Amino acid sequence: MSLIAGVGFFTLGGCMGYALPRFPFLLMSRTRGFNTHFPPHPEAIPLSPHLTQRVLHMRMFYWWGMLVVFLPLTVGILSVQWGNAAFGFGLWISGGWFLLNRLQSLFGGQTPPWTKDMALELQIIANKAEQGGGCCNWASPHWQVAGIVCVNCNSKLSNMPRPDLGRKRKDRRFVGFLRLMLSDGYPLVSVEDEEE
Numbered sequence: 001m002s003l004i005a006g007v008g009f010f011t012l013g014g015c016m017g018y019a020l021p022r023f024p025f026l027l028m029s030r031t032r033g034f035n036t037h038f039p040p041h042p043e044a045i046p047l048s049p050h051l052t053q054r055v056l057h058m059r060m061f062y063w064w065g066m067l068v069v070f071l072p073l074t075v076g077i078l079s080v081q082w083g084n085a086a087f088g089f090g091l092w093i094s095g096g097w098f099l100l101n102r103l104q105s106l107f108g109g110q111t112p113p114w115t116k117d118m119a120l121e122l123q124i125i126a127n128k129a130e131q132g133g134g135c136c137n138w139a140s141p142h143w144q145v146a147g148i149v150c151v152n153c154n155s156k157l158s159n160m161p162r163p164d165l166g167r168k169r170k171d172r173r174f175v176g177f178l179r180l181m182l183s184d185g186y187p188l189v190s191v192e193d194e195e196e
Helices: 003-030 049-068 070-082 085-107 116-130 173-183
Strands: 141-144 147-150 156-158
Touching: 003 049, 003 070, 003 085, 003 173, 049 070, 049 085, 049 116, 070 085, 116 141, 116 147, 116 156
Parallel strands: none
Antiparallel strands: 141 147, 147 156
């Protein structure tokens, strides 16, 4: 096998090992009936039990990647031993890196893009608005790109940036898919917490 062919097979294996474990949150949340309760992307989303449930679903899809990653790891090891070694090594390196990345988030470092605490904060803000203890008499909190804002009085209720929530994007399918692959679902903006 020539050097160019070896590099090509390694790159192909690396790309497949990168993409396969991310399929649960890239594809499953974008099915036809999954987004009926939300406005189209990139509009702000009103806080509701559906939104809280969506954050928990995205969290579940994120961790399902830990199961899916064993497919490229297994195929990679088998391919190194009995098939194309360059392709298998690419699968194995990329899948192994994904597995290490997910495991390290359990012990420290960057938190996942969707967490239980995020869902809890969304529900607390929504409950305050419903019970009349919000920012104004007609509080209507919406989750915008850079935080949660009341659309009636323009009060900022939280600095929590919005991660990808699985809605279909307006840009073409390939561009949206590529953007999500690169961001891994994390918000594209980073908002520092205001000092008290």
